[in-house]
Amino acid sequence: MDNEDFRAWSRRAAEWGADYRANLSERPVRARTAPGEIASAIASHAPEKPEAMDDIFADFEAHIVPGMTHWQHPRFFAYFPANAAPVSVVAEYLVSAMAAQCMLWQTSPAATELETKMLDWLRQALGLPQEFQGVIQDSASSATLAAVLTMRERALEWRGNKAGLAGQAAVRVYSSDQVHTSIDRAIWVSGIGDDNLVRVPVSGPLRSMDTQALDAAIRADREAGLLPAGIIASVGGTSTGGTDDVAAVCAVARAHGLYVHVDAAWAGSAMICPEFRHFWAGVGEADSIVFNPHKWLGAQFDCSAHFLRDPDSLVKTLAIQPEFLKTHGRDGIINYSEWSVPLGRRFRALKIWFLLRAHGLEGLRAMIRNHVAWSQELAERVRAMPGFEIVTEPMLSLFSFRHVPENADDLDAHNLALVTAINDDGRIYLTQTRVDGKLAIRFQAGQFETTREDVMSALDVIVGCAQRLMSNR
Structure with a gap:
C-alpha cells in the first residue's frame, strides 16, 4: 500500500x-x-x-x-460500558497512524509528559489528594495485579522477587466476595494462591465488607504465623455494585500496617460528580486506586487510570533497568514502563486529552448524572410492574431485578429464559448475575450516547418478553 x-x-x-x-x-x-x-x-x-x-x-x-x-449501541445495558466517545476515536486514529512505542521517556517524550499531565487532570477531577500520582494501565486487571505484587513485596520486605515465595510465611490478602474476578487472577499470577485470598463477609444494602470481621481475620492470621499483606476494597462491584466503607477499611489497614487498593473500575468515573463521592469517602487514605476512563468516562478501550500514594514502592516492585533501557544524561524523568507489568506501552494519554477538552468536565458530569437519574427512574417503573421485584436497589446507574410470576416452578430457570429472550429480541442487551444464590437480571445505563428514550424503552422489551414467555407455557 x-x-x-x-x-x-x-x-x-x-x-x-x-x-x-x-x-x-x-x-x-x-x-x-x-x-x-x-x-x-x-x-x-x-x-x-x-x-x-x-x-x-x-x-x-x-x-x-x-x-x-x-x-x-445506545441500548447496550449489559456488563459495564466500554465507551468510545467519537472524539476519543479520532485521537486513536492519530495514535494508530504514529504507531509509537511509548515505553520510555526517550522513545516518545510527548507521550510520557502528556500522561503525567492527564493523570493529574483526572486526579483533580476526582477530588483526590495532591500526593497521588498516576499511570495509565491497559485495564484494571493490570493495575490490580501491580497493586497485589506491591503489597506482596512490601510484606516480604522486598524479598519475593529475588527469593520467591518458597519457604516464606504465606502471604494473605483480604477482600469481600463482591470484588471482580480480576482480583482472583492477580492472586494467582502473583503466586500468593487462591487459598490465601481471605473472603470477608458483607452486610447492608451496599454489600459492604464487615470491617470487624476483617480485623478479626487479620489478627487470627497473624497469630497463626501467616503474613497479612493488603486489602482490596470494592467501590461499585460488577455484580450488583457492591461498595465497601473505604474509610473503615483504611482504618483497619492502618492499625495493622497493611496496603489498601481500591477497585473502582466502573464507579470511579462517577466521582467527577462531587455528590457521588460519599460512595468512596476516605479514599484519600488508600495506597492505590484504579478506575477505567474506558468504561463510563468515554475514553476508548484500553485506558485504566491507576493512582498511587507512593509510586516508589510500585517502581521498586516492577522496575528492571538493563543498559539498553536506560536514558543517559536526563535526570528526574519518568519511564512509565517501570510502573506497569508490560514493557511495551501505547500512547493512551492522547485520547484523554482530546476527550476532556472536547467535552469538558461539566459535559461528562451531565452525562453521568443523566444515566444515574434515568436508571433510577427505570427501576421504579420495573418495581411498579405486576410480577416484578427489584432485587438490589440502584447503585449509581446499576440495579438488578427478577420476574416472579405466581405459576413459575423454577424462578432461576425462568429468569434465565427471560434474559435469553430479551437478548434474542435484539432491541436491548442485558446480563444476569446471582444475588444470595438466586439468579437476577442486571441493568446498567452507561453508554456514552444513550438517551432517556433508550433507557425507558427497556421496560417495553422486558415486560413484553416476560409476557410472551408466560403465554408460551
Missing part, C-alpha cells in the same frame, strides 16, 4: 466508522451468529499472493460486522 492508497483507505475507513456510528441504533445490539459461523467464512490458510483491498473490505462488511456485538 503506497501513500496515496493509504490516504484513500484511511478516508474510507473513517467514513465507514462515521456511518456505522450514525446508524448503530438500527442494528440488533448483540451478534446473532451461531458458534463457528464466522470462522467457516474465513479461508483456512493465509493467501500466498496479495489480495485487493476492495475484496478485503467487502469481506469485512459481509463476514465480520454481522458477528460483532455492538458495545457503542
